[in-house]
Amino acid sequence: MNTTDSAKRIEGFEDTVKDFWVSRPRRPHHGRKLAGVASGIGYRYGIDPTVVRVAFVVLTVFGGIGLAVYLLGWLLLPGEGDEVSGIESLFGQGQSSMPKGFALALGVVLVPMWLWSFSGSWFDGGAFFGLALVVAALYLLHRSRGHLRRPTPTVPAAGTAGTTTVTGDTGVWGRPVSSAPPTWDPLGADPLGWRLPDETSPAPSPQSEPPAPPRRKSKVGIAVMGLALAVGGAGAALAAEGVPWFTPAHVVGLVLAVLGLGMVVGSFRRGGRGLVWLAVPLSLAGLVLSVVPLPHVGGGFGDLETTPASAEQVLPVYERTAGDLLIDLTRLSGTDRVTTTVRVGVGNLAVIVPPDADVRYNCEAGVGTMECLGQERTGIRIPELRGVDYGVDGEGGPRITLTAQTGAGNVEVLRG
Template sequence: MLFGMNTTSNTSKQLEGFEETVKDFWVSRPRRPAHGRKLAGVAAGIGNRYGVDPTVIRVLFVVLAVFNGIGLPLYLLGWLFFAEEDDEVSGVESLFGQGRSSMSKGFALFLCIALIPASGWAFEGSWIDGSALIGAALVAAGLYLLHRSRGQFRRPVPTIPTAMRSTSAGTNGGTGVWGPSVSQVSPTWDALGADPLGWRLPDPVTPAPPPPPAPPRRNSKVGFATTGVALAVGGAGTALAVTGVPWFTPVHVVGLVLAVLALGMLVGSFFGGGRGLAWLATPLALVGIAASVVPVNYVGGGVGELTATPRSVEQVQPVYERTVGEVELDLTELTGTDPVETTVRTGVGNVIVRVPADAEVTYRCETSAGTMSCFDQVQSGIDVPEITGVHRGTGGEDGLKITVTAHAVVGNVEVFHE
């Protein structure tokens, strides 16, 4: 049942122990409002219940959805288990006949089914392995602490489920709407012809005292401190990504910054600060969503120009790369007859590869935005298809065999012989 406790008697009661806090949370869990919602009202219900800005709750859901995928199944659970403010029970409880809910049973079943792929995606893998469990644990801890500190305030108005009501009064010792009925006996005398013992008026209803106002927000430096930590983490992650540390891709750096902002907003919800972090977390969350949906070819290797002129087959490296900068590889001075295979790539910049005129070159050229000129093939534009081919040099079958892949995310690509 949604409300098995008297709300007026618990507005000032301090909860004791873990079990009592969890039970009281379930009894007085948030209700989804009809107004002020963006989707299902889960974030608005939590914010109204505990006196937290709903925008902060919404951003936390988005951050959790982007960072580790747990935000989506948590939102679906809130949609299922938080009743609307005018309903008797939640949607999932209505499936078992516990009371009336405006959510249809078909839609409640649909949400239950949707939980399966959403949970599987969250726990299958994410930017940081195992972070879905960490996110779920942080949310559970945050709700527990919120209810311990603010659970006695803003308690929802109780409703009595239909299953608990009696529709009619009994006649002989039965139970009616206003309580047990009295036995009908023959009246001795009554001017109105009515049995005096049959008169039963409802007990006077004493209005419940209004709940105490929520505690005022205190000035807090949580937002300022969190912003500083987020900038430091983002700067350090970017520096490590530029220097070529494999794990620190742009997606990972965005995820780390979002994690810092989410933690700051969670702490700020207790100390009355951190509202402004939503303006920083929202665009970052959109960037994280775009980066996770649209594949981005990340290129490491540092910043600056790279020029290489190997003089033997053994000196040729498998990969020549830069994150930002031009990469130029000159293979015209190679000696030897063994096959050569290499990749030349950059994130932002140009790629230039020179090959001997007598070599047989198998090539593949790629760029997301720029111009490709690979021997006699030329293409330019944005997201143009790759160029592949085999160029037979003047050496014929006896010439050096070279396989080269030239790639630039943004920039020009050239492969030619002099």
């Protein structure tokens, strides 16, 4: 591997794209977690592979494109010790440790994976944004660091035409010096002109290297953390005010987008590694929200407990974005007629009705437990409960039409 910093930098868009393909990352045998795509990118451009792995997770949750990009890298990036990538070996361009059957199966899986990624996501347009972010990050990385850590392509072995024989002395990193032919001069100088030390002369005493200068702490992580908290706080405030687009899933997506851009910038400025610890739990939260989308509910945050004294005091809607609700309707009597909706985004709600009331109810919950006048259901995406209950005295008494909804939490409709 060539690590000299004096190599000529890459200029121009077309040259950058061509050079990226020629010197694309190799998937190493050691340090990989799955296929070595993240570790190969990290080693090629001097980035912590953990940051690359988290970026793949964020892109998978944020727009669904991360898994498709990873599989594409598995197919297009050669492995360490291989002449070509798995897809190139299918067309007879060289040898690869990836079996041709596996490469073909991986290519078949990629087609529906990419179609699924762009068919829709819990963050609108997230796949297109994620793909643009990947392309821009790779382009900028190669423009700034493509001249460093360049893998030497494997040269064809002697006696072969057009193909390369992979042996223990060759690989994508090139032929080691120890395996070079004896006629090759690594110094490019006349051996007779070398001045070798006398065997009897004492070896020079090793000199200790000067200590490395202290590494300057980057402020990228702190700045991005503050920006992410500001974006999250503003999004949560807009969600509480009832702005339709700002659902919990969208707010998490915006914060992840800020963290993703921050990690890309931090990879250039040698900072931002601490953002991983915030991106991981948010990615898991985004995954949960993509499985169980929470309904958009206004009303703000906090608990609400009320006991209307008459039918006129019963509001048509009781709601909270997050919190617990307790609505006590036991003071209704006689011929009172009320229709009300009680809903909460995240939290528990309970509605207490009179013992003799005729209740027509509709209970809904995204995830949690519902217990509505004798009917119970628990789980994720629970089917709604509908029914009519006339109470202990049969038909007659106050008439209540009730809708109780929660995104995540428990729903209870009980007799007083």
